[in-house]
Amino acid sequence: MSDENPSILSHVSIGTNDFARAVAFYDAVLTPLGCRRVLDFPNAVAYGRQFPEFWVQTPIDGKPATVGNGTHFCFIATSKQAVDAFHQAALKAGATDDGAPGPRPLYGPPYYGCFVRDPDGHKVEAHFWDTSLGGHEGA
Template structure:
């Protein structure tokens, strides 16, 4: 990993019980943020800009995938419009609304984001930090 990569994590993975449906969903919503497939295997696809940072896969042990209570995955949006596009694409692809796009000052004045639950029930988020407003990142 390059020293100028702002990420603090190498990657995360989520399980799915319907691989083709999950990949079609993430192809659609990740594109709204400018992210796409960077690696593909028969039962796993990784999304990112340069690196495989977010994996969607069937569980390696052959058991059913399940959702982690209290777990969610946040993606960086580069504008408020991208947050709205992510939310709209997710809902159109079958996600459940879990928080419409908008500011949430309790996360910090610069925060603007949305939450949905994907087709397997994983909570995902897209957020934009308006650095012109000042304030710090937190949530």
């Protein structure tokens, strides 16, 4: 695998008010997507396939973590089955459903995804982009 990072962003960090619960949740839901813990600290854990791209941590300022209205983050799945497995793992690990797996024609024919709310209330998405169905014209 190349050492060049293919990501557009360095990383995303989310806060939690129950670190152990949040880490257990993301350990469970990121495994079906081929992600693992890349770095592990007492109050922060980083996940990725190769690089630390997604962090779960207690807020560094010591104040309670809050959820952003209109904010969500999305993980890339390698298949529709991985999206389904992510959704099932998320619900089993304490998430609430915020959009069952399936196509979203509004997002383009190749899109297949799902949405959940993690135990802290963050909106989380997993999606698969089926390139055999064409691209997103004009994007």
